[in-house]
Amino acid sequence: MTFRHERLPNGLEIVAEVTDDALSTSVGFFVKTGARDETDATWGVSHFLEHMVFKGTTELSADEINRRFDWMGASANAFTSEEDTVYHAAVLPAQQHEATALLAAMMRPALRAEDFATEKLVILEEIRMYDDQPPFGADERCRAAFFAEHPLGRSVLGTVESIESLPVEAMREYHVRRYAPGNIVLAATGAVDFTALVETARRHCGEWEPLPSSGRDTPRAGRGPTGDVRETIVRPAATLAYGVRMSAGPAGDDPERFAAKLLATVLGDDSGSRLYWALVDPGTAEQASCHHQDFRDAGLFATQLACEAGDAPALLDEVTGIYAEAARSGITAAELEQARNKLAGRVVLVGERPRRRLFSVGLEWARSGRYRSVADDLAIVEGLSLDDLHRVMGSWPLHGPAATVLAGPSAIPETSGAGDPQGAGGGEPV
Amino acid sequence: MKQQLFSTTLANGIVLLGESLPALESAAVAFHLPAGAVHDGAGRCGLATLSGEMMLRGAGDRSSREVIESLEGAGVQWAHSVSTSHASFAGAMVARQLVAALPIYADIIRRPRLPEDELDPARQMVLRNLAGTEDDPAHRAMSALRQLHYPAPWGMPAEGISAEVAALGIDEVRDYVARRVIPQGTIIAVAGRIDWPVVVERMAELFGDWASAADAPPASGPRGSRIRHVHHDSQQTHIALGWSAPPYASDASYEASAALAILGGGSSSRLFTEVRERRGLCYSVSAGYHTLRDHAMAVCYSGTSTARAQETLDVMLAEIRRLPGTLESAELERVKARAKSALVMQQESSAARAGDIARRWYHLRAMRSLAEELDRYDRLSVDSIEAWLADHPPAGLTVVSLGREPLEVPDDIQA
Numbered sequence: 001m002t003f004r005h006e007r008l009p010n011g012l013e014i015v016a017e018v019t020d021d022a023l024s025t026s027v028g029f030f031v032k033t034g035a036r037d038e039t040d041a042t043w044g045v046s047h048f049l050e051h052m053v054f055k056g057t058t059e060l061s062a063d064e065i066n067r068r069f070d071w072m073g074a075s076a077n078a079f080t081s082e083e084d085t086v087y088h089a090a091v092l093p094a095q096q097h098e099a100t101a102l103l104a105a106m107m108r109p110a111l112r113a114e115d116f117a118t119e120k121l122v123i124l125e126e127i128r129m130y131d132d133q134p135p136f137g138a139d140e141r142c143r144a145a146f147f148a149e150h151p152l153g154r155s156v157l158g159t160v161e162s163i164e165s166l167p168v169e170a171m172r173e174y175h176v177r178r179y180a181p182g183n184i185v186l187a188a189t190g191a192v193d194f195t196a197l198v199e200t201a202r203r204h205c206g207e208w209e210p211l212p213s214s215g216r217d218t219p220r221a222g223r224g225p226t227g228d229v230r231e232t233i234v235r236p237a238a239t240l241a242y243g244v245r246m247s248a249g250p251a252g253d254d255p256e257r258f259a260a261k262l263l264a265t266v267l268g269d270d271s272g273s274r275l276y277w278a279l280v281d282p283g284t285a286e287q288a289s290c291h292h293q294d295f296r297d298a299g300l301f302a303t304q305l306a307c308e309a310g311d312a313p314a315l316l317d318e319v320t321g322i323y324a325e326a327a328r329s330g331i332t333a334a335e336l337e338q339a340r341n342k343l344a345g346r347v348v349l350v351g352e353r354p355r356r357r358l359f360s361v362g363l364e365w366a367r368s369g370r371y372r373s374v375a376d377d378l379a380i381v382e383g384l385s386l387d388d389l390h391r392v393m394g395s396w397p398l399h400g401p402a403a404t405v406l407a408g409p410s411a412i413p414e415t416s417g418a419g420d421p422q423g424a425g426g427g428e429p430v
Numbered sequence: 431m432k433q434q435l436f437s438t439t440l441a442n443g444i445v446l447l448g449e450s451l452p453a454l455e456s457a458a459v460a461f462h463l464p465a466g467a468v469h470d471g472a473g474r475c476g477l478a479t480l481s482g483e484m485m486l487r488g489a490g491d492r493s494s495r496e497v498i499e500s501l502e503g504a505g506v507q508w509a510h511s512v513s514t515s516h517a518s519f520a521g522a523m524v525a526r527q528l529v530a531a532l533p534i535y536a537d538i539i540r541r542p543r544l545p546e547d548e549l550d551p552a553r554q555m556v557l558r559n560l561a562g563t564e565d566d567p568a569h570r571a572m573s574a575l576r577q578l579h580y581p582a583p584w585g586m587p588a589e590g591i592s593a594e595v596a597a598l599g600i601d602e603v604r605d606y607v608a609r610r611v612i613p614q615g616t617i618i619a620v621a622g623r624i625d626w627p628v629v630v631e632r633m634a635e636l637f638g639d640w641a642s643a644a645d646a647p648p649a650s651g652p653r654g655s656r657i658r659h660v661h662h663d664s665q666q667t668h669i670a671l672g673w674s675a676p677p678y679a680s681d682a683s684y685e686a687s688a689a690l691a692i693l694g695g696g697s698s699s700r701l702f703t704e705v706r707e708r709r710g711l712c713y714s715v716s717a718g719y720h721t722l723r724d725h726a727m728a729v730c731y732s733g734t735s736t737a738r739a740q741e742t743l744d745v746m747l748a749e750i751r752r753l754p755g756t757l758e759s760a761e762l763e764r765v766k767a768r769a770k771s772a773l774v775m776q777q778e779s780s781a782a783r784a785g786d787i788a789r790r791w792y793h794l795r796a797m798r799s800l801a802e803e804l805d806r807y808d809r810l811s812v813d814s815i816e817a818w819l820a821d822h823p824p825a826g827l828t829v830v831s832l833g834r835e836p837l838e839v840p841d842d843i844q845a
Contacts, residue, residue: 021453022453022778023453023774023775023777023778024771024774024775024778054697062707063698063703063707066696066697066698066702066703066707067698067760067764069696069697069698070696070697070698070699070764070765070767070768071698071763071764071767072767072771073767073768073769073770073771073772074771075771075772075775076697090775091771092771092774092775118707118708118709118710119710120710121709121710121711122706122710122712122713124735125666125710125711125712125713125733125734125735126713128665128666128735129666129713129714129733131665132567132664132665132666133565133566133567134562134565134566236663237662237663237664238565239561239562239564239565240558240561240562240564240565271498271502271508272498272499272502277495280555281494281551281555282551282554282555283550283551283552283553283554283555283556283557283558284554285558286558286559286561286562287562306558306562307558308558308561334499337503338499338502338503341502341503341504341505342502342505342507344505344524345505345506345507345522345523345524345527346507348455348456348524349456349507349522349779349781351455352453352454352455352456352778352779353778353779354778355775355778
């Protein structure tokens with residue numbers, strides 16, 4: 001594996017992790033924009049725009065784009081998050097130029113008013129679809145409560161109201177501002193012909209107008225709520241209750257984030273973790289898991305719980321009790337070893353699939369302008385110690401102040417009467 | 431690229447399959463045991479799933495907890511599932527860990543403790559999962575479709591039925607494992623960075639002296655009604671419909687799946703274009719092919735808000751009716767390109783390959799190489815698919831809707 005990097009005069013960055021004997025090539029445009037770059041007036045525009053990018057350019061119809069991707073046998077798609085919008089395609093190596101050129105053309109969409117009106121209906125269906133599914137909005141509401149007024153708390157899809165009232169002109173203006181070449185990374189993994197990739201980019205992206213500044217102007221996010229915030233969502237049709245709990249964790253620019261991920265694996269991985277043995281293995285909860293999520297300047301530990309509605313408050317208390325006990329008594333060497341082996345195995349398995357590596361390489365470069373190889377990631381996992389995990393628990397107590405949202409059929413008692421968990425404080429308002 | 435495929439059969443009937451993928455760092459193993467939900471038995475829907483869960487709860491010298499910890503301690507990404515036909519245990523790992531992982535799987539499969547005190551926790555876990563599927567409307571619609579369309583017990587939900595799971599006892603679990611977790615019909619597949627002779631030797635040590643009597647296959651019963659509406663208080667109505675198709679073991683399954691891919695298999699497919707792109711009726715719409723060993727089905731799905739569900743169903747049906755006689759060669763070329771590149775890219779995942787060669791063997795009783803598979807795609811033509819469609823036009827549709835209001839299903843598609 002070799003890493004290559006190039007920058008076009010207009011600011012577009014090109015990065016590639018080249019594996020000569022790979023069977024496929026993955027390419028993607030990583031646009032550094034997402035829900036946090038929106039305002040009340042443009043809420044949902046990033047994700048809506050991601051859909052509109054597939055509706056064609058002045059030269060290409062939507063049907064033509066769909067046909068060309070299928071014609072080259074591409075597995076192509078896109079996603080939008082709080083901070084990034086990513087367009088990607090996995091193809092056989094012979095199609096590298098075709099796939100890259102098509103994605104490049106799409107980055108300059110026509111944004112026709114009639115397409116905008118039709119696609120608005122699809123977005124509204126997508127909102128309704130997720131709203132009908134577990135956790136019934138509890139995750140989005142919890143992130144909103146965690147980040148309070150900060151734009152990282154905005155739901156990516158927007159709301160029915162914000163999408164209905166969004167004018168096409170606002171999307172066009174957002175596109176010009178956020179899709180400037182200096183705000184985009186073209187990444188590729190697998191069997192990449194890097195010289196050809198740069199040539200394709202020069203030809204198809206070289207003319208894109210640079211903007212003097214296309215950076216992000218939202219303020220740094222804080223460390224979440226200083227006291228517990230609780231909300232409930234009532235869904236009469238729901239069978240189980242779904243709880244989401246978010247407490248502060250290391251940010252994406254904090255070196256402690258790796259230890260945070262290992263800690264979340266010990267405490268709340270889908271299997272073999274403390275939450276698993278306490279709640280899932282006995283059949284008490286359908287799901288009880290914890291993971292660490294990081295943004296560029298913020299981080300959090302997210303706990304997800306699914307259980308009988310009547311059990312939810314007590315089980316949430318049990319979860320915080322498990323976190324408090326871990327902070328008090330520490331992690332064992334055996335737990336550390338198991339979690340390290342588990343993560344190392346995942347790193348290797350992801351590492352041999354170019355279509356999965358694309359996201360690691362592209363998102364990391366878009367975020368930090370740095371590259372980490374599979375070997376680098378393995379070395380980080382191997383190097384983590386019990387001290388690292390204990391330090392993270394000390395600085396970022398998972399049983400501390402948190403935003404918690406419960407969604408369920410109706411009768412979810414407010415609390416189990418166990419009182420608020422003891423937080424170690426240290427939080428600041430965002 | 432020359433594919434390195436291996437197969438052998440142990441004296442007790444276990445089929446052992448392998449694919450060497452020396453470019454990978456990983457190895458994966460998949461155990462497909464003939465202990466799927468089709469053997470649950472009347473009034474015991476969920477027995478296979480509960481038994482599979484119990485097999486993980488202590489095996490050989492390992493306690494329930496030690497089974498999981500030994501797998502995870504070796505860095506194994508493990509998975510366990512029960513489908514209509516099989517109970518499957520699988521794992522993907524850094525290749526050098528395979529030697530350590532295989533004895534753990536041998537314990538799970540040959541020496542499960544099935545302790546009585548684990549029955550209630552295991553049952554609670556199965557019941558919680560069942561409650562969770564109640565909250566997944568798309569899953570419920572597709573599950574109802576299979577249940578109506580396939581003859582019992584082939585369409586029964588593998589995850590079980592709550593009232594029946596609640597009544598199962600430890601003796602039924604032990605009896606089920608003794609009857610169904612047997613060498614005859616077991617397929618073990620290994621893929622990735624492997625040394626085939628070493629794998630065969632190790633498997634023979636671990637599984638060679640495993641013996642038990644063969645069990646009778648299940649009897650097929652009647653299928654369900656053609657049309658069903660399931661009331662659910664949701665914003666969207668979920669539509670699942672299907673009609674019979676040739677099973678994968680039949681050579682015509684390639685014509686059938688190509689026709690379905692043209693109908694709804696990619697973003698340039700007819701359903702995606704007409705239902706979503708032109709009309710904005712939904713976020714998801716698709717058509718695909720679902721196969722069991724002796725039965726198979728063409729399946730279409732969409733989810734859309736209640737007020738637009740009837741129009742969505744009408745457009746889907748119009749596209750299904752329009753299919754015979756209208757295929758274009760450009761559509762077929764796109765389907766071929768997608769299928770071929772998916773086949774090649776699958777070679778990048780040891781876990782995907784182990785699962786795939788095991789499944790294919792179950793259907794074909796043989797391995798099929800990538801070259802043979804690609805050649806079969808090359809031989810697909812508009813004429814061959816049209817000929818198949820002319821003999822087997824979409825008919826006798828089963829239609830399930832799940833949502834606030836039932837839909838009108840025209841009579842002519844039910845015949």
